[in-house]
Amino acid sequence: MSWASWTTTGVYSGRGGVLTDEVGALTGDLTVHTTWADGEARVAVQYSGASDWFTMSGSPTPCESEEASRTLHQAVVEAVAHGGGATVPAVPREPA
Numbered sequence: 001m002s003w004a005s006w007t008t009t010g011v012y013s014g015r016g017g018v019l020t021d022e023v024g025a026l027t028g029d030l031t032v033h034t035t036w037a038d039g040e041a042r043v044a045v046q047y048s049g050a051s052d053w054f055t056m057s058g059s060p061t062p063c064e065s066e067e068a069s070r071t072l073h074q075a076v077v078e079a080v081a082h083g084g085g086a087t088v089p090a091v092p093r094e095p096a
Helices: 066-082
Strands: 003-012 018-020 024-026 029-037 040-047
Touching (some): 029 066
Antiparallel strands (some): 003 029
């Protein structure tokens, strides 16, 4: 089994924040965490420094490779910074 994970702290959400499955929108200083395993990426967010994690709406999502999941993580960080009720963006397709 292959897996990888990335965490980015200090992501300030844009107006409208990020949508979560458990509590709706989160705004402010957030931490974003992506875990990739078995062809699937799971994205969670939390208030930076807090202990509770929340599933970002749109997670989990199919993701073909570790490289694609790293690209997805960066796209998620950018979506959170943009705000507007951000959800997990579409995973970029890898060339055949």
